[in-house]
Amino acid sequence: MATQHKVFKNLYQDSVSLMQISSRLDKMEGIQGASVVMGTEANLARIADAGFGEGIVAKPNDLVIAVQGDAEACEQAITAAEEALTAKPDDSGTGDSAAQPLTSFALGLEQHPEANLALISVPGEYATAEAIKALNLGMNVMMFSDNVSIADERVIKLLAVEKNLMVMGPDCGTAIVNGVPLGFANVVRRGAIGVVAASGTGLQEATCRIHQLGEGVSQALGTGGHDLHQDVGGLSMLHGLQALADDSQTDVIVLISKPPAQAIADKILARAAAIAKPVVVNFLGQGSPNVNPEGVFFADSLARSAEVAVALYRKQPVPEARQSSESDKHQAAGLASRLNPQQRYIRGVFAGGTFCYEAQIIASGYGIQAFSNTPSKGNSPLADLWHSQGHTIIDLGDDDFTQGRPHPMIDPTLRNQRLLQEAQDPQTAVLLFDLVLGYGASEQPLTDLLTVIEQAQQQTAPPVMIAHVCGTDADPQSRQQIQQALTDAGVQLADSNADAAHLAARIVSGL
């Protein structure tokens, strides 16, 4: 058996390359062993011990290749190693910009100088830097990324204010800009109503309802759920509000958020009142304030914010808040009569976080205290996320349930399992759920769901099932067809999430 070695002076290769060369040499026919190491004293001693030859002279920064095997094979191995180490590298990043992959915003702008919006979807720890780069390049930003700290969000948004640019996000999953849906968004007609929302599904509900009522959307801007946090100051909502105020295509503006800090709410309402266009505000669960600034209209639900906006656009009287009619009560009583005395509770299983929140608020208006993984004011956290207790209204899109698995709007498997689990609980009176359509959402939302509903209906005492489908007939998944299939399966359908929650609450409160 022969041994051969070669020392490459001051040659640095990264560890992965060294391992690849070593592995390649090892596999060559006639080679019984190969060592590819840096020429440190310790390594030279080791390869001498391993029989690769004594007396190899090298320094720590030299690369040593040593092989054992047939003499001819050793020769070939050394040559192959030398070729691999000295091969001229691919010089593909040189001049032709058309051939360059677009790996930075700056490169993208070189090829598409007209671009003015950067969509950022990278792990949260990198998102801040990318957002700052985009803003410094003069681009508006939509940050799909989450896990960005409040402090970083403030830094990004202050920079955006300085540059008069819009930042949507972090954790902004929904927007419609100049008619182009971004992230989870629905296909809605273009029109004169602009929406700014600190809630993804809230934005979807409002834009879909506007479409369903026959009007259209000029722009739908998300701000990210933390924008109205005291430390961020509603900077994106304020910017979006002003942008829509300045937009000649927008006649009416809708603002949606969970209740902000009072100081932030005051600031936003003051700005809204100063705008010459009507502004509809839905701060979920906050109700109407004592002071009602001129030109600002308060709505008590997501859907109603759309209904008020449509009425304002059509210059019709603003509809009064909807009260339970005799017909509503009759419907609820009819459905309640199917239940047995043991069935007492609402079980809400939601994919949309804001739908879950809105359902809790509406139920609490009926005196129903619920448990949830995202409890609204007055409600309590669930002791065990995986098992309901009493009235339970959960958001399966929350981090509690989505770590390591897709969001239920994308893959409804977990939602369907939970629906069946609730249906099999003899205490469940009403099973309340949502189905969110549009871009990004599951293309086949009924797959497995109809089987689950069928199994639920086969229970000795099936619960009343109430659903709301958030979407439009222009969505990739047709809302009309899905609603028909659910109705055929015995599900009670509501026009909006609020209507669904009201019906559920009426049934249970009448038991």
Added chain:
Amino acid sequence: MIVAHSRGYLCPSQSFDGQVHSVFARSVNIATSLRQTPWVSVLDSSLPATPTSFQCSLGAVGNLTAKLQVGDGAFMRGGIIRFKPSRRVQINTLAALSWQPEPALSQLDHPLLKRNLQAVEQALLGHLGKETGQPVTALDDYLKLSGLAVPERLGAIPEALFDNLGKGCGLTPAGDDFLLGVLAAAHGLRPLWPQADQVVQRLAAPGLFNAYQTTSVSAHYLQLALAGHFSQPVQRLVFHLLQTADATQVQQALSATLAIGASSGADTSAGIVYAIGQLLPH
């Protein structure tokens, strides 16, 4: 021009002159004229951030070895790193955000640490078994395979770890990476654990570390380690191991460390596990 998005907390802001020390497909090391920061790296975003590195997306540049050579001039003026004679690579560091070291240990929860250590050791042994294709059921198996000798009691003769210097495959040999892991763990524990502080002090004693026993790239990282500075994934692993109750975060930190180099991350993790096991009171 490439825009760096991240900078290590030891990266210089002032102008410097230097030359290319080593260049790889996705990174370049620069020996600088600065006394405080004699070594600066420019790394692709896919590589682990170090205290002295600027990070940027180098994908568009192609293979750096086609553009730069060892010995090329390198200099920074006005926050922009340029090279000569090549002008094809320019790095704008002005917008780069500095990452900060993980916070120092403020309290020690022994049961938590023990739990985390067991979980990391199991995951690491599984990884090593897969990588080597041989059964690795204990840290001793790994040490035998790597040819590394470690003191039975780290606190008694930590200096023995220097016998492994330069030993093993890769640009940063396994013995160096293992030592780096020991230093990371000892630095992490030292604010609250006097034995760890003693290990750090003895390993950092002047004249003990002979940089010429290993490659200069590895020597740079060991010098930083002796001063208490480590790459971001290593810092995070130690931080989460010592202080985090969330097992997922600990596992993620381990995964990020294992992804360093070909086997460097695993060797470093082994050093961390060994050192904490040695320094933790039984």
